[in-house]
Amino acid sequence: MGNCWGDSSADSAAHKRPPHLPEKRRSNHDHNKQDDSPRKRAGDGSKGNQNGAHKNGGVGGGGNGGGENEKKAPSLAPVPAPKALLPNLKMFTFAELKSATRNFRPDTVLGEGGFGRVFKGWVEEETYKPSKVGVGIPVAVKKSSPDSPQGLQEWQAEVKFLGKYSHPNLVRLIGYCWEDTQFLLVYEHMQKGSLENHLFKRGADPLSWDVRLKIAIGAARGLAFLHTSEKSVIYRDFKASNILLDGEFNAKLSDFGLAKLGPTGDQSHVSTRIMGTYGYAAPEYIATGHLYINSDVYGFGVVLLELLTGLQALDSNRPSGQHSLVEWAKPSLSEKRKLKKIVDPRLDSEYPPKAVVQVAELVLKCLEGDPRKRPSMEHVLATLEKVNTIKFTPREARPRSEQLPARHGDPRSPLHDRHRHNRRHHHHREGREGGPSSVRSV
Numbered sequence: 001m002g003n004c005w006g007d008s009s010a011d012s013a014a015h016k017r018p019p020h021l022p023e024k025r026r027s028n029h030d031h032n033k034q035d036d037s038p039r040k041r042a043g044d045g046s047k048g049n050q051n052g053a054h055k056n057g058g059v060g061g062g063g064n065g066g067g068e069n070e071k072k073a074p075s076l077a078p079v080p081a082p083k084a085l086l087p088n089l090k091m092f093t094f095a096e097l098k099s100a101t102r103n104f105r106p107d108t109v110l111g112e113g114g115f116g117r118v119f120k121g122w123v124e125e126e127t128y129k130p131s132k133v134g135v136g137i138p139v140a141v142k143k144s145s146p147d148s149p150q151g152l153q154e155w156q157a158e159v160k161f162l163g164k165y166s167h168p169n170l171v172r173l174i175g176y177c178w179e180d181t182q183f184l185l186v187y188e189h190m191q192k193g194s195l196e197n198h199l200f201k202r203g204a205d206p207l208s209w210d211v212r213l214k215i216a217i218g219a220a221r222g223l224a225f226l227h228t229s230e231k232s233v234i235y236r237d238f239k240a241s242n243i244l245l246d247g248e249f250n251a252k253l254s255d256f257g258l259a260k261l262g263p264t265g266d267q268s269h270v271s272t273r274i275m276g277t278y279g280y281a282a283p284e285y286i287a288t289g290h291l292y293i294n295s296d297v298y299g300f301g302v303v304l305l306e307l308l309t310g311l312q313a314l315d316s317n318r319p320s321g322q323h324s325l326v327e328w329a330k331p332s333l334s335e336k337r338k339l340k341k342i343v344d345p346r347l348d349s350e351y352p353p354k355a356v357v358q359v360a361e362l363v364l365k366c367l368e369g370d371p372r373k374r375p376s377m378e379h380v381l382a383t384l385e386k387v388n389t390i391k392f393t394p395r396e397a398r399p400r401s402e403q404l405p406a407r408h409g410d411p412r413s414p415l416h417d418r419h420r421h422n423r424r425h426h427h428h429r430e431g432r433e434g435g436p437s438s439v440r441s442v
Helices: 029-034 096-101 149-163 195-200 210-230 283-288 293-310 326-330 336-342 353-366 377-387 414-424
Strands: 110-114 116-123 137-145 173-179 182-188 243-245 250-255
Touching: 096 116, 096 137, 096 173, 096 182, 149 173, 149 182, 195 243, 195 293, 210 243, 210 250, 210 293, 210 353, 210 377, 283 293, 293 326, 293 353, 293 377, 326 336, 336 353, 353 377
Parallel strands: none
Antiparallel strands: 110 116, 116 137, 137 182, 173 182, 243 250
């Protein structure tokens, strides 16, 4: 799992109350038309293998929505007593969310991170008033920890961006709560959980090639929408755990705690404190703190490589030289013979070889060291949609009798062998459900 970094000391305790936020929620109808899959309502299904947050240590700060200088927290004007910050969002009381989650009972916890915990709750579909378990629709309630140094800043960023932008491939923010030191966010519940769980959790059913491509296209649509909005948004923390899936495996981006407004005018980048997740963050950002729109494209390339190989971006349990997926797999992406060896064996060769080659070529472009040489997310999306027209036919599959076990010296990661073992001796285990990610994973 990727390590995260950030200077939590830079967060100011002066943030006592939430700031005034934008008055409108934006919608991009052109991008909405791109999504041909039916949209699921928040309550469609209550079971899943979802866990969008992790029990890992968090890091501080980040995601204040695009200010150039993050070293000093801006002074905030007091917010009048109960008044909706955004009219299109539901303003919950703490008592309502306490009731919806059965007093934040431990058995309703979906995940835990640096921000705090995420709980599963139930509300009425029309009024969003608290309801009994199984009645109405399920929601994910993210509750900040009083001891979280970055909790308020991430709360502000999430409300600012998800309250303003609307798109089928962005997780829907239903409402929020702020009372004294309590800061909570309420999201639609995503039945299938995070992409990370489906790719890397032991016992998870393997994703087919078509489903993987569908997820990649959905995530690309969400990212392209952010990049091409009137005020471009840099997501800054694109990774598998932040991609949530609904009941039909439609992908939605979650956790906007580190999002920032992009450069304006003649500027090519935004200078900011370095925040994010090791293994996914672009090299130029790590080295200089310069954040480009195409810094997100690098992270997308890493996740696309994870979808291709079934291996995580960083894993210290792999042999020396294979800890970093990008460094280990990159040399194999341009050679068909080597490429075949690193493709996720759980796919059982049930994929169109031509499509795999084109995805590998796209990964290499996304991972370019120079951000100016990386394709835009619009170009990435167009490429993936074109790849999606290449369909698998059984005659392209290699007969199972020819599928030999990895030989001694095979460069395939030992984790591939582990996946093969799990496929043979696998029994279903019900996963814990979860909501939007609330942690910079370590």
